[in-house]
Amino acid sequence: MSDTAVSTTSIRGFWRSFRRSRMGLIGLFMFLVVVLMAVFAPAIAPYDPKEVVRVTIDDIYAAPSAEHWLGTDDAGRDVLSNFIYGSRVSLIVGFFASFISIFIGSFVGIVAGFYGGRAENILMRFTDIMLVIPDLPLAVVIVALTKPSLWNIIFVIGALGWTGSARLVRSQTLAVKQRKFVLRARSIGAGNMHIIRYHILPMVLPLIVVNTVLVISLAILNESTLSFLGLSDPTALSWGQMLNFAFTRGAMSARAWWALVMPGLGIVWAVLACTLLGQGLEQVLNPRLETHHLAVGVQMVDRGAEVQA
């Protein structure tokens, strides 16, 4: 932990600060639930969604029952199992796409902020252009032109979602660059790479970490949107795709609410988890909030007498 820019210097100290954020704890809990569900999907899910089933007319959009807790979908498959397996795709896309976004965004932001001048001008104007182009239509066009595979989706979402992080990281870099220890490092004889790695990056890192978590939720949402529009890999079942199938294949007219509600809830759950977790992390990682001064609480008054609440 000593390399990262947390005001608390150990994992235990970090946890102690994080524990104080109720929203963060709720977010962490919700996040862990989704991650565990995705990791242990084969163990939890009652059915395998890939398994070939013999379907009768009664199995299509069957209402929830003891056999199928959340009913079945248009192909007679178990909605609960689909839902559990679908979390895998949503999370994979969320994680990888946000890593791509954050990587590009941090790189652009640090280079633009640190070097300034023409490099900054070119990079930031490019960022502005990317920011102005509406993400969704562009993503639709790119995905439609390429093969709709899972990795294509990841790259498209990742390559379109970095603009916000780039601006954020740039502004923080500009602020850190003015600090006197950068001048000191330069007078020591340190080169640009050393200063970026050793002085700028650690100061920008908390921002990047928080932003990553928030971008994950955006990526999950984007993936759901693209899937809902029928632009995702049809073999990789995600929550957005469940919605797409339910929507296009008459779940509404069949009054099969279970086929629509579950994937929608899943998306909301994951996005909310990331947002809350991001907020919690921000409180801990932002050195200005200096939570460790408050960490002791009422025990700070240690004169022996009874302390009033």
Place this chain on the structure above:
Amino acid sequence: MRTIKRDAPILLEVNNLSTDFLVAGQEPAHALVDINFRLREGEVLGIVGESGCGKTTLMLSLMRLLPANGRITSGQINFMNNDLLDLSEREMGDVRWKNIAMIFQGAMNALNPVHTVGRQIAEAIIQHNYITDKKAVTDRVVELLELVGIGAERKDQYPHQYSGGMRQRAMIAMALACNPQVVIADEPTTALDVMIQAQILELLGTLRDKLGLSILFVTHDLGVVAEMCDTVLVMYGGVTAEYANVDTIFNAPQHPYTQELLRAFPDLTKPMEKLISIPGYPPRLNALPAGCRFAPRCPHAFGRCHVEAPPLHGVQDRHFASCHLVEPESNISPETPEFPGKSNEL
């Protein structure tokens, strides 16, 4: 009081150094004009003046670390027979810290809050490959910390765990990391209370004697100057007002600015003396007066002061002031003796 040898070898010689700041769409601001001084081995040179008179600009010019719009327009900075202004950026990077190190103003800002103090001191050593062996670097860090009176066990602590005085000590340790010959101390005692200030000054004094350091001491505290310095350079609005040894500055100042500055400072031997404040403000660099830069505030100003900027006159041996009042009367040619000159008459 300690006196340095008058003929100690000259380490750093600055001749006619001028620095401009470029301002978009305007004339460049002349932040430093024709600054001259010499720093001998083991000498402490105090650089005094109000805020904004160019003290920090001078220091940053010496290190060639001016902000992006700063330009050194003329002069020489001779250090051990090399003109630092002729060096490539790479060679200059070598001179910084190995030969000339700096103690920065405001230690809290000059320390990175996310690294331990020990690691930041090691940074300088490693950057210059002064020592490459890891164990030896740690030993050197411990040695440096102990030199400035910080226990070795505190090297793994972060700047926020240090007190203000300790941070300043750590900055001093950092400056000494590569055994420099010259240390630039940019207001090292500002924002410290008097007790800590005294400790830091004492520490700098001991280190000077022990390591034979030459120190450029930037301050606006005349008490500190009297205590620490051998020679004093009084600056006003980017020009030299007066340059002499410390006794002359305090006992026989020639420039009206120096005189006023001293009258604005309490003197223990004259407790009933009324303190004055110099009326007006230092000149703005984009609106300089036509003649002498001090003329608008000067109690002795006369007609010529408002039209003609005075050159630096030699008052005596090693005593210089830029004022029309000290112009040598016998001076037939208006040319002043070249300051400090190559002829070693200083």
